[in-house]
Amino acid sequence: MVLAKLAPHLLSWAGIVLAMGRGFSGRRSVVAAGAIVGFPLGVAGACLLSRAYPGDFSFAIIRDIVGGSFLLLWGGAVAAIYSSTVREFPRSWGERLANSPFCAGAVALSSGMIAGAISACRLVGTYNTLPPFLLLALAASILALAALAVERALAASFPVSHSGLMASVVALLLFSASSIIRLDLFSPLTMKLMKFSHDFVHQFFESMLIPDHLFIRTYLWGYIGLLFGNGVGFWGALILWFTPAVLVALAIQWERLPSVAHIRQGAQRRRLLATGIRARRFRLVIPVLAMVVLAAAVYRSRFPSVEYWDPKPLPISASPSGDIFIPKKGDVDLEDGKLHKYLFKQGGREARFFVLMTPAGKLTVDLDACAICKPDGYGQAEGTVICYYCKTLIPLETVGQPGGCNPIPLPFTEKEDGVHIDGLTLLNMWGTNAQSTARVKGGGK
Amino acid sequence: MLFRILKNSFLKRPKAVFLVFLSITMGAAVATAFLGIAGEVSHKMALELRSYGANILLEPSALEGGGFLREEDLPKIKTVFWKYNITGFTPYLFGVAEFSANGKHERGIVSGTWFNKELVVPGEESTVQGIKVIAPWWDVQGGWPQAADDAVIGAALAKRLGLSVGGQVEATVRGTGQRFRVAGIVTTGGYEEEQVFAPLVTVQSLLRQQGKVSRVLVSALTVPMDAFGRKDPATMSKDEYEKWYCTAYVTSVAKNVEEVMAGSRAKPIWQIASAEGALLKKLNSVMLLLTILALGASATAVSTSLMASMAERSPEIALMKAVGADRFQITAIFVGETLIISLCGGVIGYLLGDQLAELISRTVFNSTIASPLWLFPTAIVSAFVVAVAGSVAPLRRALRIEPVRVLKG
Amino acid sequence: MSTTIIETGGLTRNYGDICALKPLDLKVPEGEWLSVMGHSGSGKSTLLNLLGGLDRPSNGSLRVGGEDMQGLTEDGLARFRREFVGIIFQQHHLIPYLTAVENVMMAQYFHSVPDEAEARLALERVGLGHRLKNRPSELSGGEQQRVCIARAIINSPKLLLGDEPTGNLDHKSTLMVMELLKELRAEERFTIVMVTHNPEVAAWGDRTIYLDDGILVREERTRS
Incomplete structure (x- = not known):
């Protein structure tokens, strides 16, 4: 269950380790150590971060780090294209650095940390106990070792260049991040670009909105108007998104072939050239795969997978006076429009309820049961909640109103900082409504 | 060089190439039309099931x-x-x-x-x-x-x-x-x-x-x-x-x-709707079957015309082998040829199939359909499938050609 | 005496019940020009096909350039053909829809990468610098055979095989082709094995062997 949720992240992590093992062949042990240390560190870091700054802030930090790696890829891609086309590029020190064990370890460690943090973000909020996170770290370590074993078995004629390694690692990280809505980078990029193009037009062209301006003729406005089009953000972001990988591929394509001018015999010369070309084609495979992964990331960002939001009930207890208090911005953000389930136990009696912000912006507290069905509870789908027992869909707008198969509303008081519920009322209402058929445990289905 | 060989071989045998192109185009067009209609029909059904309409x-x-x-x-x-x-x-x-x-x-x-x-x-x-x-x-x-x-x-x-x-x-x-x-x-x-x-x-x-x-x-x-x-x-x-x-x-x-x-x-209304739905479902599977049949037919046509041109081409393949082409290189030439034809066939087939779908839905279903975006890749892919399926047998034959037998003297 | 490039031991080739080549033992030193004579059906073409990696022996050992031909896969044979031998056919066998220079480039393409400048040079070397862009149908028999020679030598083979290369040519063209081969051999130092039934052509070689009904019946050295 946990692992199924994490599958895209773990898969991309295996891909990252595979690529790193290939890219730093000869330094496998360093890579393995860096990866296996880095991933759990990342997981722990993300957990601590989300503890310290609940809410969106910790996600924003991780997203910015992923974004930073994307910028780094841009830099690497530009450097790669520069070095493959310009002869006087001082490559020696850069190459020495890239070949050092320090570099291999640092890359493995940092990408492990980022990948770990991203994967942990998937679990933060849903799970609050340690085991899922330990499972994640364990699975990642096993996968890393497995990926390195697979890498060893691959044919030697399949090299990964440094720029290709960078492209593939960053692409896989972006893919991993794109399946978590709050870490997704492509949509913000689209938005930023849209805003930028609007601002740009305002800043630059407004001053020129003079009839018969010297340079800006009226018909030009037809073209400037294009910058306001709806597609600008999307297409522009696509260009920014794919350019580094394309640059890396071009850099490899433009790499100079081995010098053959000194070989007099035509056949030998051509054979050498053919070998060079074949090797270059093999090196191109990785950047092309990176582009495919990037495309997958865009797809996931555009069409996030709709799934039932099926939260585990969080245990909650009342104060001595019998008052249950749930803070609005605590471990969970009550106002995020999602269904938050709680399990309340007192004196051998228990009751399940949930808090939800309706699309109208009103908080509502309801029993996790309706007046007639067995209390199997509710899940949330797009625009509706669904009763697990009779599979009836209930529009989100009507949650909080009594009747039908709607969840039974609970009286509550909403304060500035949170929601107060009376524990005894809750237990009594559960008792009368959810009847003796109640199977409280486990949160339904 | 590959492209020079392909270009010249196209120009040399326009009739055979055109035949292959035609069968691939037909296949892609039929697949586009049928799948388009079937997809649109099930889309409408899905709308109904999601209870948007009155029920x-x-x-x-x-x-x-x-x-x-x-x-x-x-x-x-x-x-x-x-x-x-x-x-x-x-x-x-x-x-x-x-x-x-x-x-x-x-x-x-x-x-x-x-x-x-x-x-x-x-x-x-x-x-x-x-x-x-x-x-x-x-x-x-x-x-x-x-x-x-x-x-x-x-x-x-x-x-x-x-x-x-x-x-x-x-x-x-x-x-x-x-x-x-x-x-x-x-x-x-x-x-x-x-x-x-x-x-x-x-x-x-x-x-x-x-x-x-x-x-x-x-x-x-x-x-x-x-x-x-x-x-x-x-x-x-x-x-x-x-x-x-x-x-x-x-x-x-x-x-x-x-x-x-x-x-x-x-x-x-579900009483009516579900009867209709059952009919549409049947219709859909008939469409799918027809599509598969049409694709199979055009793959067969591709296969036959490639086979026919194979007799004429065997000396040149034998020669290529004698000069030192291995199986991969022969395959590259063959597959390259059919892929280029099928790309063109896919695009043309899509355009034709789109028109066909509109015509069918207007005359048979009395409604207009908006062609969904996924039809284009579908058309290209079905053209590729037809081309590849159709060239398997000829390719095997090409790979089996023995230069010694063909290049006597 | 230089190293041996071709060595056969008990080499046979059967087509069903018909035995095209009876057990044959033959050694060809590197750099030799060997002529093979015999009337049609004597097994000389079979021998040539075996040497060129176009056919596999039924029995016996065959080593060409240190390579055991029995042990090669089909793709291995293809690699052997493109890197080690050049073949000149009686019927030329040029691709009709490609120009002279493209026909030569095709051999380069299968070998490694095409190089048009080099292909032009090769055609100029065989005296066809003025007919680069002509298709085979626009060339005379002698010219076609020279394109064929250019194609055969473009990948610097160690072994050049000729299957009646002058069989379809008139006397003048034959002389021209033979002269050309002699010149090229002097420069490139490849070994030639040439099948012919024309004693005059056979006399260009260093040594002539006579096959009859798949058996080596006689061999003689040409006095230079």
């Missing part, structure tokens, strides 16, 4: 009420047990009228209805009801009626009367006349295109049927009917009955609504 029809039961329902009962629909699952409803009042506009006369149906009416029910939150809510797929050119004498006119009727948005149409019923301004023209692909839709109040006074309604269409969020829902409640155990009772099957919602509307009989 309960309220009609006067023939015995009482003189064949009409009472308009004043309508708000009660929002007070029933399943009220939250009823996402919308619309009343209709039908009458036959003589329409005249621009000197042309037509006999047709005038329906009074709600378009976008705010309904206030005491004790409940106010909601918006009407056609706009329960029939979001209506394609209205122009706008929705605002004033009491605004109307929406069906596209087919508008065409016959030569009406356009902003025009005037006169409706006459038993000597009473009413002039409507055409606010919008609606295209639905159904019987709606033959009617004039006007605000309920106006039509009531035109037909002299104040406060009356001939039918109500209700749209409810329901659970798809399954075997359990069709069971007779009388035979159920206590647990089962409880579950049946609290499940929003269309039958239970219909029963619910019927109880509050005096003199009404509620018919779940």
Whole structure:
């Protein structure tokens, strides 16, 4: 269950380790150590971060780090294209650095940390106990070792260049991040670009909105108007998104072939050239795969997978006076429009309820049961909640109103900082409504 | 060099290349057309299943009420047990009228209805009801009626009367006349295109049927009917009955609504819809089968024509082998050729198939379809599949050619 | 004496019941020009096909350039053909829809990468610098055979095989082709094995062997 949720992240992590093992062949042990240390560190870091700054802030930090790696890829891609086309590029020190064990370890460690943090973000909020996170770290370590074993078995004629390694690692990280809505980078990029193009037009062209301006003729406005089009953000972001990988591929394509001018015999010369070309084609495979992964990331960002939001009930207890208090911005953000389930136990009696912000912006507290069905509870789908027992869909707008198969509303008081519920009322209402058929445990289905 | 070889070999044998191209194009076109229609049909079905459309029809039961329902009962629909699952409803009042506009006369149906009416029910939150809510797929050119004498006119009727948005149409019923301004023209692909839709109040006074309604269409969020829902409640155990009772099957919602509307009989439309659905499903599988057959036929055609050209080409393949081409290089030349042809065939086939789909859906289904974006890759992929499937046998034969036998002397 | 490039031991080739080549033992030193004579059906073409890697022996050992031909896969044979041998056919066998220079480039393409400048040079070397862009149908028999020679030598083979290369040519063209081969051999130092039934052509070689009904019946050295 946990692992199924994490599958895209773990898969991309295996891909990252595979690529790193290939890219730093000869330094496998360093890579393995860096990866296996880095991933759990990342997981722990993300957990601590989300503890310290609940809410969106910790996600924003991780997203910015992923974004930073994307910028780094841009830099690497530009450097790669520069070095493959310009002869006087001082490559020696850069190459020495890239070949050092320090570099291999640092890359493995940092990408492990980022990948770990991203994967942990998937679990933060849903799970609050340690085991899922330990499972994640364990699975990642096993996968890393497995990926390195697979890498060893691959044919030697399949090299990964440094720029290709960078492209593939960053692409896989972006893919991993794109399946978590709050870490997704492509949509913000689209938005930023849209805003930028609007601002740009305002800043630059407004001053020129003079009839018969010297340079800006009226018909030009037809073209400037294009910058306001709806597609600008999307297409522009696509260009920014794919350019580094394309640059890396071009850099490899433009790499100079081995010098053959000194070989007099035509056949030998051509054979050498053919070998060079074949090797270059093999090196191109990785950047092309990176582009495919990037495309997958865009797809996931555009069409996030709709799934039932099926939260585990969080245990909650009342104060001595019998008052249950749930803070609005605590471990969970009550106002995020999602269904938050709680399990309340007192004196051998228990009751399940949930808090939800309706699309109208009103908080509502309801029993996790309706007046007639067995209390199997509710899940949330797009625009509706669904009763697990009779599979009836209930529009989100009507949650909080009594009747039908709607969840039974609970009286509550909403304060500035949170929601107060009376524990005894809750237990009594559960008792009368959810009847003796109640199977409280486990949160339904 | 590969491209030089391919180019020259194309130019050398235009007839064979054209034959292959033709069969691939046909295959891609047929696949595009059939899959497009099938996809669109199931899309429409899915819309229905998601209960966007009306799924309960309220009609006067023939015995009482003189064949009409009472308009004043309508708000009660929002007070029933399943009220939250009823996402919308619309009343209709039908009458036959003589329409005249621009000197042309037509006999047709005038329906009074709600378009976008705010309904206030005491004790409940106010909601918006009407056609706009329960029939979001209506394609209205122009706008929705605002004033009491605004109307929406069906596209087919508008065409016959030569009406356009902003025009005037006169409706006459038993000597009473009413002039409507055409606010919008609606295209639905159904019987709606033959009617004039006007605000309920106006039509009531035109037909002299104040406060009356001939039918109500209700749209409810329901659970798809399954075997359990069709069971007779009388035979159920206590647990089962409880579950049946609290499940929003269309039958239970219909029963619910019927109880509050005096003199009404509620018919779940699913009875019609599911029969239709079964038919469409059958149609879909026939389409799929036809597509596969068509693709298979064109793959066979590709295979035959490639085989035929193989006899003519075997000396050149033998020569290439003698000069040192290995199997990979021979395959590259062959597959390269068919892939280029199939790319062209896929694009042309898509364009043709799109037209074909439109033609079929217009003549057979009497509705227009918007070609979905995924059809293009489908066309290209089916062209590739045809090409690859068709070139397997010829390629195997090409790889088996022995230079010694062919290059005697 | 230089190293041996071709060495056969008990080499046979059967087509069903017909034995095209009876057990044959033959050694060809590197750089030799060997002529193979015999009337049609004597097994000389079979021998040539075996040497060129176009056919596999039924029995016996065959080593060409240190490579055991029995042990090569089909793709291995293809590699051997493109890297080690050049073949000149009696019927030329040029691709009709490609120009002279493209026909030569095709051999380069299968070998490694095409190089048009080099292909032009090769055609100029065989005296066809003025007919680069002509298709085979626009060339005379002698010219076609020279394109064929250019194609055969473009990948610097160690072994050049000729299957009656002058069989379809008139006397003058034959002389021209033979002269050309002699010149090229002097420069490139490849070994030639040439099948012919024309004693005059056979006399260009260093040594001539006579096959009859798949058996080596006689061999003689040509006095230079």
